[in-house]
Amino acid sequence: MNQEEEIQTQEAQREIAKLFVGIKNDIPIYLFAQPGENDVFSDAARQAIRFFRQITDKIVMREFDLGHKLASKWNVKDSPTIVFDPDHYNIHWLGAPLGEEGRIFLEALILIGSRESNLNEQSLQVIKKIDQPRNIKVFVSATCPYCPQQALNTLKAAVEKPDLISLEIIDIQANPELANKYSAQSVPQTYANDILIAQGAQPEELFMLSLDKMEQQTVFIPEIDEQEVETDLVIIGGGPAGLSAGIYAARSGLKSVVVEKGVLGGQVATTPVVENYPGLKQIGGKTLVDIMVTHALEYVQIFPGEEVVDIDPGDPITVHTSRRKFHTRAVLMATGATYRNLKVPGELRLSGHGVSYCSTCDGPIFKGRKAIIVGGGNSAVTEALHMHNIGVDVTLVHRRDDLKAQDVLVKNLIQNNIPILFNTEVQEIKGKHNVEEVLLYNNKTEEISTLAVNAVFIAIGYDPAVSLALKIGLELTEEGFIKHDQYRTNIPGIYSAGDVSGGYKQIVTAAGHGAEAALTIFEDTINPYWT
Ligand SMILES: Cc1cc2nc3c(=O)[nH]c(=O)nc-3n(C[C@H](O)[C@H](O)[C@H](O)COP(=O)(O)OP(=O)(O)OC[C@H]3O[C@@H](n4cnc5c(N)ncnc54)[C@H](O)[C@@H]3O)c2cc1C
Numbered sequence: 001m002n003q004e005e006e007i008q009t010q011e012a013q014r015e016i017a018k019l020f021v022g023i024k025n026d027i028p029i030y031l032f033a034q035p036g037e038n039d040v041f042s043d044a045a046r047q048a049i050r051f052f053r054q055i056t057d058k059i060v061m062r063e064f065d066l067g068h069k070l071a072s073k074w075n076v077k078d079s080p081t082i083v084f085d086p087d088h089y090n091i092h093w094l095g096a097p098l099g100e101e102g103r104i105f106l107e108a109l110i111l112i113g114s115r116e117s118n119l120n121e122q123s124l125q126v127i128k129k130i131d132q133p134r135n136i137k138v139f140v141s142a143t144c145p146y147c148p149q150q151a152l153n154t155l156k157a158a159v160e161k162p163d164l165i166s167l168e169i170i171d172i173q174a175n176p177e178l179a180n181k182y183s184a185q186s187v188p189q190t191y192a193n194d195i196l197i198a199q200g201a202q203p204e205e206l207f208m209l210s211l212d213k214m215e216q217q218t219v220f221i222p223e224i225d226e227q228e229v230e231t232d233l234v235i236i237g238g239g240p241a242g243l244s245a246g247i248y249a250a251r252s253g254l255k256s257v258v259v260e261k262g263v264l265g266g267q268v269a270t271t272p273v274v275e276n277y278p279g280l281k282q283i284g285g286k287t288l289v290d291i292m293v294t295h296a297l298e299y300v301q302i303f304p305g306e307e308v309v310d311i312d313p314g315d316p317i318t319v320h321t322s323r324r325k326f327h328t329r330a331v332l333m334a335t336g337a338t339y340r341n342l343k344v345p346g347e348l349r350l351s352g353h354g355v356s357y358c359s360t361c362d363g364p365i366f367k368g369r370k371a372i373i374v375g376g377g378n379s380a381v382t383e384a385l386h387m388h389n390i391g392v393d394v395t396l397v398h399r400r401d402d403l404k405a406q407d408v409l410v411k412n413l414i415q416n417n418i419p420i421l422f423n424t425e426v427q428e429i430k431g432k433h434n435v436e437e438v439l440l441y442n443n444k445t446e447e448i449s450t451l452a453v454n455a456v457f458i459a460i461g462y463d464p465a466v467s468l469a470l471k472i473g474l475e476l477t478e479e480g481f482i483k484h485d486q487y488r489t490n491i492p493g494i495y496s497a498g499d500v501s502g503g504y505k506q507i508v509t510a511a512g513h514g515a516e517a518a519l520t521i522f523e524d525t526i527n528p529y530w531t
Contacts, residue, residue: 012145013055016106020056023113026086027056031063032071033360034079041174043078044096044191048105049082056463058113078175084113089162094178095171096494099142101480104151104169117160118302119204122222122318124245127160136167137191139184146201150188153207165211218290219264221302231255233521234319234326235300236308236468237334239266240263240507241514243296245332248518250299254330256518258300259321266291266336269500270358272386277507285360288507311472313491330521333469333482333489333496334514337462337505342374346429347458352458354455361381366455367391372438374398374426380407381413383459388418395419395451397426399443429456464500477502488524495521501502 029049033042052500053059055361064070066079074083074092089112094472097105102258111117140147140155151169156169172179172187182191190198190207194454197210209217214421219507233249235242238260249256271285296302302320311331312318318325339357341347347355356362359373363383368391373384374396382405388393396413401422403410421440427448438499464481466474475483475490481502489494497517498510 007236008512011378012053016052017055017107019110020058020113023056023110024395025056025058025113025115027059027109027113028087029059029061030070030074030083030086031061031074032066032068032079032081032083033063034066035520037066037079038174041096041171044098045080045082046249048097051272052106052109056109057109057115059109059402063323070116078178080082080174082339083366084108085271088112088115089158090166091158091169092167093169093171095174098171098173100145100147101140101142101151101171103148104140104155106154107148108155108169113156115159117156119160119208120148122205122220123156124160124209126205126212128243130161130164130212132164134165134192135194136165136211137170137182137194138167139170139187139189140180141172141173141180142189144187149201150198153204154190156204157208157211160453160523169371206209219293219297219384221293221297221304224301224303229324229326230416231257231328231523232325233257233332233518234259234308234317234328234332235290235332235334235464236319237266237336237498237500238302238304239334239336239498240292240295240508241336241510242266242332242334243292243514245334245497245514245518246297246300246302247294249332249521252522254518254522256295256300257261257303257326259303259304259306259308259326261320261322264293268292268415269447270318270360272360272363272382272427282332287496301397303400311468311494313472315493319362322428329525331494332487332514332517332521333474333494334498334510334517335465335468335500336510337499338465339458340427340461342458344426344428346431346435350431350435350456351428351510353433354431356451356455357483359386359457359461361460362455363387363390363392363457369393369454370452371395371399371422371455372426372451372453373457374395375403375461376400378401378405378459380459383457385409385412385416385420387457392455395421395453397421397424397427397440398436399423401444402404424455452517461497462505464502466500469496470499487513487520492528 006465012164017388046276063388078094084091136154157167167410192197198216205220233256235258238258245257246256267287275282306321306323308321310320316327370393370397373380374397423444425441427441430437437450469482477483482496495517497513499505
C-alpha cells in the first residue's frame with residue numbers, strides 16, 4: 001500500500017468508526033474456512049473481518065474448519081462461511097465481502113451490534129404478520145451495485161424476527177454451484193423457502209410484502225385501520241373501470257376510495273399480453289395493472305383484499321365491507337365479470353389440480369407438458385398463444401366450427417401450428433388427484449374419444465359480477481348486466497361502469513366508461529338528478 005492509499009484507508013476507517021459509536025453489544029463472528037477450498041475467498045473474508053476489527057473492538061472473531069463440531073451444529077457446509085452472532089440470529093454469509101458487498105457486511109455488523117432491525121413503520125406492519133418460518137437466500141456479487149439494498153432488506157428481516165427468519169447471503173462467485181442450482185445468473189435474486197420471491201432490488205416494504213406473500217410484489221398499499229370511513233365516492237372494483245373512475249373523481253374534487261376484493265387490476269391482472277391499449281404496443285397485463293394502480297394511488301385510497309358485502313342506500317349511503325363501513329354520497333359499481341364454468345364432471349373436483357381459468361397464473365407449471373384450452377374467443381386464443389410461447393404442448397378445443405377471435409390472433413395461432421379440435425366438446429375431466437385425461441365428444445361425427453392431458457384451461461367467457469347488485473335491488477338488463485342510463489342505476493346515488501354494465505368488454509372501454517361515470521357522479525353531487 002503506498003502512502004496515499006494508506007491515508008485514504010485511515011480516512012475511511014475514521015468515517016466507518018463513527019457508525020459504530022453507540023453500538024453496545026458484542027458482535028460474535030465465526031469464520032469457517034477449509035484449507036484448500038476456495039482459499040482466495042477465505043483470505044478475503046479474513047482480511048475484511050480484520051479491517052473491521054481495527055475499527056471496532058465489538059467484533060469477537062473465531063475461526064474453524066468445516067470439520068469442527070460447530071460447523072455441523074450450525075449446518076455450515078461451504079467454505080468460507082461467516083456465521084454472525086449465532087446465539088441471537090441465524091445469519092450466514094457464504095463467501096467473502098468483496099467490492100460492493102463490503103457495504104452489506106458493514107450493515108450486518110451494525111444491525112447485529114445494535115440488535116435493532118431499523119425497519120420503517122410500514123415494513124414493521126407487514127413483517128409482524130409473518131407467522132411461519134422463512135429461510136431466505138439472497139444471491140449477491142461483488143460487482144452488483146443493487147445488491148446491498150436487497151441484502152439489507154433481508155438482513156433487517158432476519159434481525160427483526162430471528163425466531164422465524166433465517167438468512168443466507170450467498171456470493172455467486174464464491175459459490176458457483178449453488179448459484180447454478182438456483183439459476184441465479186442475475187443478481188440480486190432472493191428466495192424464501194426455495195421459492196423465488198424477488199428479482200432485483202426492492203424498496204424495503206415491498207420486500208417485506210413479498211416475503212409475507214411468498215411471491216414478488218410490485219405495488220405497496222398501506223393498510224388502514226379505521227372501522228368507519230367518511231368519503232364522497234366508494235368505487236367497488238379495482239379493475240380498469242374502477243381505477244380510472246378513481247383518478248377522474250378525485251381530480252374533480254371528490255374524495256374517493258377503491259375497494260377491491262381480489263386482485264387489483266381485475267381481469268387485466270390475468271391477461272398474459274395486452275396489445276390494444278393505446279400508447280402501449282405490447283405490455284404484460286400485470287405490468288399494465290401496476291402502472292394503473294401506481295397512478296390511481298396518487299389520487300385515491302385503495303382498500304385491497306376487502307369485499308363489499310352489502311350497501312344501505314340513503315343519504316349518506318352505507319357500504320359494508322368484510323372489514324369496515326364506508327359512509328358515502330355515491331357508489332360506483334365497477335365489479336366487472338367473472339369466468340364462466342364449463343359445468344362438466346370433474347371440473348370442480350380438479351380445480352387447482354390441473355383445471356385452471358388463468359393461463360398467466362398457472363401456465364408455467366405445465367411447461368413441457370400437455371394442456372388443452374377450452375374456448376374459441378379472444379381470451380381462449382390469447383391464452384393458447386401464451387401457453388405455446390412458454391413451452392406448453394397446447395391444443396385448442398372449440399365446440400363450434402370456427403373461432404370467434406380477432407383475425408390477427410387467429411393468424412398467429414395458425415402460424416404457430418397450434419392444433420385446434422373444432423366441433424369438440426369436453427364432456428368430462430378425469431384424474432385421481434390431478435387431471436389425467438379428458439373425455440371429448442365430436443358434435444359433428446358424434447364420436448367420443450379420450451385425450452391424455454395434464455391440464456385443462458377453461459376460457460369460455462365471463463359473466464357479469466352482479467350478485468351484489470341483485471342483493472341491493474339494482475335492475476338488470478335482459479342479458480344480465482346492470483341496467484343504467486348514463487351510468488345512473490335505478491337507485492339514486494348508485495352508478496355502474498365497465499364490464500358489469502355490458503357493451504364492449506375491453507380495457508380501454510372499461511377505463512373510458514369509468515372516467516365518464518366519475519364525471520357524471522361529480523356533476524350529480526353538484527346538481528342531484530333525483531331531486
Ligand atoms: C384472459 C383475458 C384477456 C383479455 N385481453 C384483453 C385485451 O387484450 N385487451 C382488452 O382491451 N381487453 C382484454 N380483456 C378484457 C378486459 O380485461 C376487461 O374488459 C376489463 O378488465 C373490464 O374492466 P372492469 O374494470 O370493468 O372489470 P374487471 O377487470 O373484471 O374488474 C372488476 C373488479 O371488481 C372486483 N369486485 C367484484 N365484486 C366486488 C366486490 N363485491 N367487492 C370488491 N371488489 C369486487 C373484482 O375482484 C375485479 O377485480 C381480457 C379479459 C380476459 C379475461
